[in-house]
Amino acid sequence: MDQKIELQEIELTKLDFESDQMVKWCPGCGDHAILKSVENVFPLVGEKLGYKKEDFVVVSGIGCSSRFPYYMNTYGIHGIHGRAAALAMGIKLTNPKLCVWMISGDGDSMAIGGNHFIHIARRNPDINYLMFNNQIYGLTKGQYSPTTPKGQKTKTSPQGSFEPPFNAGNLVIGAGGKFFARAIDTDIKLMQQVFLEAGLHHGTSIVEILQNCVIFNNKAHELISGKETKYDYQLILEAGKPMLFGKNKEKGLILDGTQLKVVTLGENGITLDDILVHDPTTEDAGIHTMLASMKAPEFPVALGVIRSVVSETLEDAVWNSVEHEKEVSPYKTVDELLNSGNTWEIE
Amino acid sequence: MTTKKDKVVELKSAVVRFAGDSGDGMQLTGSLFSDSTAFAGNDFATFPDFPSEIRAPQGTISGVSGFQIHFGQKSVHTTGDLADVLVAMNPASLKANLKWIKDDAIIIIDSDSFTDKNLEKAGWTSNPLEDDTLIDHQVIKAPLTEMTRESVKDLDLDNKSALKSKNMFALGVIFYLFNRDYTKTFSYFESKFKKNPLVVEANKKVLAAGYNYAETMEAFTNTFRIEKANLKKGRYRNVTGNLATAWGFLAAAERSGRNIYLGSYPITPATDILQELSKHKQFTCITQQAEDEIAGIVSTIGGSFAGALAITTTSGPGLSLKSEAIGLAVITELPMVIVDVQRGGPSTGLPTKSEQSDLMQALYGRNGEAPVIVIAASSASDAFYSAYESAKLAMEHMTPVILLTDGSIGNGSEVFRIPKVADLPAIHPPIAKANDPDYKPYKRNPEKLNRLWAVAGTPGLRHRLGGLEKEDITGNVSHDPINHQKMTDLRQEKVMRVANYIPELKVEGDSEGDVLVVGWGGTYGVLLTAVEELREEGKSISLAHFKHIMPLPKNVEDVFSKFKKIIVCEINMGQFVNYLRMTHPDFKYEQYNKVQGLPFMVSELKTKFDAFLNE
Numbered sequence: 001m002d003q004k005i006e007l008q009e010i011e012l013t014k015l016d017f018e019s020d021q022m023v024k025w026c027p028g029c030g031d032h033a034i035l036k037s038v039e040n041v042f043p044l045v046g047e048k049l050g051y052k053k054e055d056f057v058v059v060s061g062i063g064c065s066s067r068f069p070y071y072m073n074t075y076g077i078h079g080i081h082g083r084a085a086a087l088a089m090g091i092k093l094t095n096p097k098l099c100v101w102m103i104s105g106d107g108d109s110m111a112i113g114g115n116h117f118i119h120i121a122r123r124n125p126d127i128n129y130l131m132f133n134n135q136i137y138g139l140t141k142g143q144y145s146p147t148t149p150k151g152q153k154t155k156t157s158p159q160g161s162f163e164p165p166f167n168a169g170n171l172v173i174g175a176g177g178k179f180f181a182r183a184i185d186t187d188i189k190l191m192q193q194v195f196l197e198a199g200l201h202h203g204t205s206i207v208e209i210l211q212n213c214v215i216f217n218n219k220a221h222e223l224i225s226g227k228e229t230k231y232d233y234q235l236i237l238e239a240g241k242p243m244l245f246g247k248n249k250e251k252g253l254i255l256d257g258t259q260l261k262v263v264t265l266g267e268n269g270i271t272l273d274d275i276l277v278h279d280p281t282t283e284d285a286g287i288h289t290m291l292a293s294m295k296a297p298e299f300p301v302a303l304g305v306i307r308s309v310v311s312e313t314l315e316d317a318v319w320n321s322v323e324h325e326k327e328v329s330p331y332k333t334v335d336e337l338l339n340s341g342n343t344w345e346i347e
Numbered sequence: 348m349t350t351k352k353d354k355v356v357e358l359k360s361a362v363v364r365f366a367g368d369s370g371d372g373m374q375l376t377g378s379l380f381s382d383s384t385a386f387a388g389n390d391f392a393t394f395p396d397f398p399s400e401i402r403a404p405q406g407t408i409s410g411v412s413g414f415q416i417h418f419g420q421k422s423v424h425t426t427g428d429l430a431d432v433l434v435a436m437n438p439a440s441l442k443a444n445l446k447w448i449k450d451d452a453i454i455i456i457d458s459d460s461f462t463d464k465n466l467e468k469a470g471w472t473s474n475p476l477e478d479d480t481l482i483d484h485q486v487i488k489a490p491l492t493e494m495t496r497e498s499v500k501d502l503d504l505d506n507k508s509a510l511k512s513k514n515m516f517a518l519g520v521i522f523y524l525f526n527r528d529y530t531k532t533f534s535y536f537e538s539k540f541k542k543n544p545l546v547v548e549a550n551k552k553v554l555a556a557g558y559n560y561a562e563t564m565e566a567f568t569n570t571f572r573i574e575k576a577n578l579k580k581g582r583y584r585n586v587t588g589n590l591a592t593a594w595g596f597l598a599a600a601e602r603s604g605r606n607i608y609l610g611s612y613p614i615t616p617a618t619d620i621l622q623e624l625s626k627h628k629q630f631t632c633i634t635q636q637a638e639d640e641i642a643g644i645v646s647t648i649g650g651s652f653a654g655a656l657a658i659t660t661t662s663g664p665g666l667s668l669k670s671e672a673i674g675l676a677v678i679t680e681l682p683m684v685i686v687d688v689q690r691g692g693p694s695t696g697l698p699t700k701s702e703q704s705d706l707m708q709a710l711y712g713r714n715g716e717a718p719v720i721v722i723a724a725s726s727a728s729d730a731f732y733s734a735y736e737s738a739k740l741a742m743e744h745m746t747p748v749i750l751l752t753d754g755s756i757g758n759g760s761e762v763f764r765i766p767k768v769a770d771l772p773a774i775h776p777p778i779a780k781a782n783d784p785d786y787k788p789y790k791r792n793p794e795k796l797n798r799l800w801a802v803a804g805t806p807g808l809r810h811r812l813g814g815l816e817k818e819d820i821t822g823n824v825s826h827d828p829i830n831h832q833k834m835t836d837l838r839q840e841k842v843m844r845v846a847n848y849i850p851e852l853k854v855e856g857d858s859e860g861d862v863l864v865v866g867w868g869g870t871y872g873v874l875l876t877a878v879e880e881l882r883e884e885g886k887s888i889s890l891a892h893f894k895h896i897m898p899l900p901k902n903v904e905d906v907f908s909k910f911k912k913i914i915v916c917e918i919n920m921g922q923f924v925n926y927l928r929m930t931h932p933d934f935k936y937e938q939y940n941k942v943q944g945l946p947f948m949v950s951e952l953k954t955k956f957d958a959f960l961n962e
Binding site for chain 1: 382810815
């Protein structure tokens with residue numbers, strides 16, 4: 001079947017971004033829900049920021065998640081392992097008017113692509129970076145990844161992994177990243193909300209999606225996503241709102257000295273006023289780092305937008321320089337450059 | 348200028364070598380002499396020879412920095428074998444360069460630097476100024492350090508600053524020897540040091556003092572003059588190969604109407620190209636210093652997808668790192684140019700020395716069947732045209748192109764006749780039109796077999812590319828065996844058909860005869876000089892020099908069949924000759940190879956060719 005070629009402008013809907021290619025992820029894979037969420041969010045981003053459908057570009061690396069571009073009807077490149085961030089950056093720098101989305105996984109981003117991951121966070125081009133974290137290598141059938149918990153048995157760690165895992169949020173924030181959010185594949189509403197905020201944020205927006213691999217690492221996030229346990233292990237952050245969680249929002253976070261601490265409202269004299277209020281916009285990353293670091297079962301896992309700080313983007317800096325140089329450069333044409341400096345005439 | 352009436356000897360050409368400690372400013376001295384040579388109307392070529400350490404231990408052999416210039420009244424194709432004149436600023440530079448000068452060369456020495464300590468650092472067991480080491484040479488032992496200090500004593504300079512202009516004293520002496528007008532160099536000082544009038548004054552005084560010293564001391568038995576070269580009419584300048592490469596791309600971008608995207612990682616000896624292009628944002632030349640070689644090329648693929656003339660620059664080790672991504676550019680059929688300024692290998696090898704040993708890597712160094720166009724620049728000024736042509740072929744044929752230059756081309760400089768951009772061949776990238784109802788990502792032009800370039804952001808052309816095998820026409824992912832064969836054939840054939848769009852192989856000298864010398868890339872000048880000199884002696888020898896490696900020109904067989912014997916010369920172990928043995932197996936090839944981090948010398952080639960002619 002041919003790739004879909006559209007002929008006329010219409011108002012954008014989810015259908016504009018659906019591809020005619022068969023989606024080949026395993027049944028029950030978390031990727032399906034992520035794809036649906038992205039398809040729903042693109043029209044909203046397009047509407048709010050004035051992007052037309054041809055302005056969307058989806059690029060990826062290698063891994064299960066990275067088949068994503070084939071399943072979206074946009075401009076897209078399925079790249080090579082770990083390098084999607086570089087691909088995205090080249091596209092965005094060349095044409096800043098494009099709305100660039102990047103799909104990657106935990107291995108793609110933090111093992112083979114670790115270098116690009118920290119540098120994109122540091123450089124801050126306006127790229128929306130969705131990192132599917134299933135804590136396993138799925139496409140190669142079940143080896144441990146840089147986010148697999150220490151001690152977990154996998155095909156390449158039959159005695160249990162010897163390595164402590166990365167925390168994606170710490171890497172992003174430590175590298176100077178300005179936007180970090182976390183979502184979970186079982187909560188479509190939250191995913192869409194987070195993807196939309198990522199899409200609207202001007203700068204590199206990195207979203208970690210806790211995603212379930214049904215075949216090789218089933219229920220890796222069960223404590224956080226389980227029907228019974230999720231209220232106790234999810235803290236959904238909202239800007240300006242107190243950090244409350246629990247089935248009846250009876251638990252919260254306070255700062256105890258320099259550490260976060262879980263408390264219960266009404267116990268030991270704790271009232272709503274004692275609970276920390278989320279501010280993702282502070283340049284100081286102290287609390288953001290602590291929130292990103294929280295691990296179950298000691299703490300709830302922070303979801304939602306953890307950090308969102310506005311800062312100049314790479315492409316704005318580069319293109320402002322282009323405009324400036326056009327004004328001040330003595331060379332308007334290449335001929336002028338070739339004839340500059342020491343030249344001499346042979347008669 | 349010349350006031351006294353020394354005997355002036357007319358020369359056809361000369362080679363001068365400036366050598367000193369890497370902090371002595373020998374590169375600047377050399378380039379100022381080059382500028383003066385240009386004003387004198389000679390043709391010339393230069394080559395810097397510096398250590399890979401930025402500041403190796405002072406006074407030692409490993410810290411010696413050199414600059415050689417070959418200039419003449421005829422076309423100069425090489426940087427010269429052995430020097431006629433050596434400037435040696437310290438004992439180490441004398442020791443390191445004695446083997447690079449002629450038996451009767453003139454040597455100008457800073458005698459103040461020949462202290463016991465410096466002699467020891469350089470590894471001299473006795474002082475060569477006092478024993479008979481230099482007995483065959485005309486040696487000018489000048490107390491350069493003391494005289495430099497003396498000539499600026501009226502200026503309020505500290506000792507260190509005063510001695511910084513010591514190299515200008517040596518330059519003044521050389522200007523006298525070659526009857527040059529030293530006042531022309533003053534304007535350089537005035538613009539370079541315009542914020543520091545004292546330094547301008549110091550350099551002027553020291554340069555003049557050097558000139559006057561040589562004149563008054565009657566140091567030389569005679570001076571030299573080289574008549575103006577008979578160069579083609581036009582405006583000229585001096586370029587290094589790296590500068591010419593960068594400018595060739597700027598010209599191609601302007602002519603094709605594309606912006607440049609360059610993603611590169613600094614690596615010796617290619618960094619100058621990235622540095623030069625970084626200066627030219629006014630031409631919407633977007634440069635990104637990537638976090639590594641891989642990000643450099645991968646971001647370049649992104650740039651190409653977004654419609655830029657996409658370039659990445661590197662040297663051998665970086666080309667190794669880029670292999671996988673070149674494969675992605677091959678299968679996505681996106682245009683880009685990968686410049687490899689070759690250096691000595693393997694591994695880190697000899698970063699500041701030149702070699703031609705990446706040829707096989709350029710041709711085949713990728714997983715899978717991954718053909719790309721390979722072009723090799725033949726000289727510093729040819730790098731301009733090679734870069735231009737690489738960009739043109741990449742875009743018009745929708746394929747990656749590897750442009751091979753090398754350290755000697757990149758850092759070497761020569762006289763360049765400035766072209767007009769409008770006179771360069773037009774470039775027509777096959778850009779897909781918005782909302783083209785017939786657009787298919789892998790539909791091909793029947794002649795070139797290229798696909799269309801549907802730039803991201805164009806209405807009506809949304810499509811996906813990627814590293815998985817593509818279905819013919821649609822570009823959808825396909826694992827079909829017959830389709831894979833077909834796509835592999837198409838990618839190969841697309842590159843082979845470029846042979847219809849490149850010039851035929853040219854023969855320098857008679858188009859038939861006893862011996863055909865074959866070379867490629869940066870050895871052009873030295874091979875041509877050796878062949879020309881032998882032809883002047885009446886020998887039946889010609890040169891066929893390759894610039895287009897993949898595909899080869901169509902007439903190779905015609906050219907080769909007219910000669911009795913063929914000898915292929917390369918600065919490697921025989922990569923091109925083996926490629927020829929594979930592609931044109933009907934000929935017998937002799938080979939001559941050298942892997943010493945050094946260029947061929949005309950003299951060694953002539954000896955080799957002479958023997959081969961007589962076999």
